[in-house]
Amino acid sequence: MTDILGLGATAVDHLIYVPTYPPPNVKSYVLRSERQCGGLTATALVAASRLGARCAYAGMLGRDDASQFVAEALRREGIDLSHLVTRDDAGPIRSTIIVGTDRGTRNIFPEHPAKCGAHPTLPPEHVIRDTRVLFVDHVGVEGMIRAARIAREAGIPIVSDVERDLPGCRELLALVDHVVMSWEFAQTLTGAGSPEEAARRLWAPGRALVAVTCGEDGCFFSEDGQTVRYQPAFRVEVADTTGCGDVFHGAYCAALAKGMPAADRIRFASAAAALKATRAGGQAGAPTLEQTLQFLHAHA
Ligand SMILES: Nc1ncnc2c1ncn2[C@@H]1O[C@H](COP(=O)(O)OP(=O)(O)OP(=O)(O)O)[C@@H](O)[C@H]1O
Ligand SMILES: [Mg+2]
Numbered sequence: 001m002t003d004i005l006g007l008g009a010t011a012v013d014h015l016i017y018v019p020t021y022p023p024p025n026v027k028s029y030v031l032r033s034e035r036q037c038g039g040l041t042a043t044a045l046v047a048a049s050r051l052g053a054r055c056a057y058a059g060m061l062g063r064d065d066a067s068q069f070v071a072e073a074l075r076r077e078g079i080d081l082s083h084l085v086t087r088d089d090a091g092p093i094r095s096t097i098i099v100g101t102d103r104g105t106r107n108i109f110p111e112h113p114a115k116c117g118a119h120p121t122l123p124p125e126h127v128i129r130d131t132r133v134l135f136v137d138h139v140g141v142e143g144m145i146r147a148a149r150i151a152r153e154a155g156i157p158i159v160s161d162v163e164r165d166l167p168g169c170r171e172l173l174a175l176v177d178h179v180v181m182s183w184e185f186a187q188t189l190t191g192a193g194s195p196e197e198a199a200r201r202l203w204a205p206g207r208a209l210v211a212v213t214c215g216e217d218g219c220f221f222s223e224d225g226q227t228v229r230y231q232p233a234f235r236v237e238v239a240d241t242t243g244c245g246d247v248f249h250g251a252y253c254a255a256l257a258k259g260m261p262a263a264d265r266i267r268f269a270s271a272a273a274a275l276k277a278t279r280a281g282g283q284a285g286a287p288t289l290e291q292t293l294q295f296l297h298a299h300a
Helices: 040-050 065-077 125-129 141-154 168-174 184-192 194-201 244-257 262-277 287-298
Strands: 001-007 010-017 032-038 053-055 093-100 105-111 129-136 160-161 180-182 207-213 219-222 229-230
Touching: 001 040, 001 244, 010 065, 032 065, 040 053, 040 065, 040 129, 040 160, 040 244, 093 244, 125 129, 125 141, 129 141, 129 244, 141 160, 141 168, 141 287, 160 244, 180 184, 180 244, 184 194, 184 207, 194 207, 194 229, 207 244, 207 262, 219 262, 229 262, 244 262, 262 287
Parallel strands: 001 053, 001 129, 010 093, 129 160, 160 180, 180 207
Antiparallel strands: 010 032, 093 105, 207 219, 219 229
16 A cells, blocks of 8 residues: 555756856856756655655656656655556656856746646546545646545545646645645735635635645644644754755655644654755755654754
8 A cells, every 4th residue: 555646746957057147148157067856746755755655656757858867766766656657748847947156046947848747537546545645736637636536535635735726726625635835825825914814714624734834934734724823943054945845745744644643744744844954955855754753852
């Protein structure tokens, strides 16, 4: 049995470091460049896998170089790809990121393939019924809604990381029992004036938990849509916050699969995300179970 099944976004980021971000029509020599894997679902699964969860990815990839790069990265992290959906016109989101090293600026140029994330009718139903937790994002919404319906029917908890109000996303959110959303998007979606208010507005019948994450300002969460509790962010020396939200989601899923109570899940996820903030890179900075438990012990 799988602990966490993911179907959504995978990404390949090509980072190009230049001395300064250039004005138009300038030749700018590259100091160094690197390729990294990212994407909401891919990073959440990598984080959960390092935290000891058995994870599977069953969304779409293609046959191109970028798809192979993602598949290899996921495999290396022990993520099961036996139900991966391969299509010629599918692939990860590809972003070119130009980093101006003088001021630390990042200009991001994302390219979406024709198909990405969840397939509308795959993986087969039994694959979805065979997981402890289903993780959904907004990439491949039609397939996400299908998978969420199957999981709901089977009584499998669904955790979401929805960051865009695309067609179908509200229908998807109505099927989710664990809504974990960044304050930035929660504000856009609900019009709330505070994260506490957003947590209440995001509440709906069938929810088990709503959490609104506020970066270094921590996280507000509710288990009944009325009482909202607060988990501060752990104070750390920040190196790079790329992927903190994704690691938080992955760690939350891992804790849920283990049957931890709500406040412990949120604390565990906050610790994993804080550790990630102390390291460079998205997936590369996700901590192990041992490191996270040690960190929690030291901050008890
Ligand atoms: N600088 C930080 N220091 C400590 N913890 C942090 C920091 N930034 C984020 N976190 C932790 O990660 C959680 C999620 O971060 P955030 O709210 O920024 O998610 P996000 O906006 O979805 O980020 P992402 O851009 O990675 O998707 C926070 O609630 C907090 O627990
Ligand atoms: Mg996020």
